[in-house]
Amino acid sequence: MNTALLVFLIILGILLFPIIWTFVIAKIARRIYPFPIPHFMTEVIDNPVRRKYIQKPDQIAQRMGAAPGNIVVEVGPGKGSYTKAVARKIEPEGVVYAIDIQQPILDKLQVRIDEAGIKNIIPKLDDAYNLDFDDNSVDIIFAIACLPEIPKPVKVLKEFKRILKPGGIISLCELFIDPDYPLRRTEKKWADEASLILEEEFGNWFSYQLNFSKH
Numbered sequence: 524m525n526t527a528l529l530v531f532l533i534i535l536g537i538l539l540f541p542i543i544w545t546f547v548i549a550k551i552a553r554r555i556y557p558f559p560i561p562h563f564m565t566e567v568i569d570n571p572v573r574r575k576y577i578q579k580p581d582q583i584a585q586r587m588g589a590a591p592g593n594i595v596v597e598v599g600p601g602k603g604s605y606t607k608a609v610a611r612k613i614e615p616e617g618v619v620y621a622i623d624i625q626q627p628i629l630d631k632l633q634v635r636i637d638e639a640g641i642k643n644i645i646p647k648l649d650d651a652y653n654l655d656f657d658d659n660s661v662d663i664i665f666a667i668a669c670l671p672e673i674p675k676p677v678k679v680l681k682e683f684k685r686i687l688k689p690g691g692i693i694s695l696c697e698l699f700i701d702p703d704y705p706l707r708r709t710e711k712k713w714a715d716e717a718s719l720i721l722e723e724e725f726g727n728w729f730s731y732q733l734n735f736s737k738h
């Protein structure tokens with residue numbers, strides 16, 4: 524191995540070391556004591572690298588089949604990049620209800636959508652276990668890097684199923700660098716336990732998107 528490559532690998536190792544340890548510690552801590560991601564962290568995870576190369580908002584919105592007039596629920600919108608991409612696809616009559624259990628996340632989202640002049644996103648304080656929506660009332664429900672952070676994902680999926688219209692889609696996206704990242708087969712197992720049907724899947728081991736329907 525030449526010296527330049529060795530030096531490069533050593534520097535890379537030094538730079539990555541704190542990131543890897545932070546990831547491992549976060550994973551262990553969240554296994555012992557599940558808690559929602561602190562709201563400031565949603566600012567960090569929704570970054571330009573992720574949006575440009577890994578989880579492209581427009582592509583994710585397209586893959587879930589968002590179309591004009593849809594009624595959509597997003598659980599855990601974070602900074603709202605994916606919320607906005609879906610909102611654009613369902614204009615002019617469609618609405619995205621962006622729900623979260625943390626009010627500060629919704630407050631920041633409201634400021635962003637006001638600044639952007641977007642009218643069809645409604646931030647709403649709500650709990651994924653017990654959503655304030657009627658049975659069979661929503662065309663699309665989506666959650667990005669969110670479901671595995673909730674301690675009882677199957678219970679949440681059953682609640683999604685309750686509010687989903689027949690013919691509607693539940694779209695789940697996961698990302699490997701999320702400390703709560705589940706394997707694709709784990710998420711499919713949860714969906715199976717909630718009696719959902721896998722319709723389509725996209726992506727790879729690092730970042731994937733699964734679309735489910737109900738009977």
Ligand SMILES: C[S@@+](CC[C@H](N)C(=O)[O-])C[C@H]1O[C@@H](n2cnc3c(N)ncnc32)[C@H](O)[C@@H]1O
Pocket residue numbers: 559560565568569598599600601602622623624625628649650651652666667668669672673
């Ligand atoms: C990791 S963030 C998702 C951020 C965003 N989707 C993204 O990909 O950038 C997960 C969000 O889920 C929310 N959350 C956790 N448990 C919840 C629950 N039971 N009901 C609704 N939202 C919940 C958290 O408050 C947090 O804002």
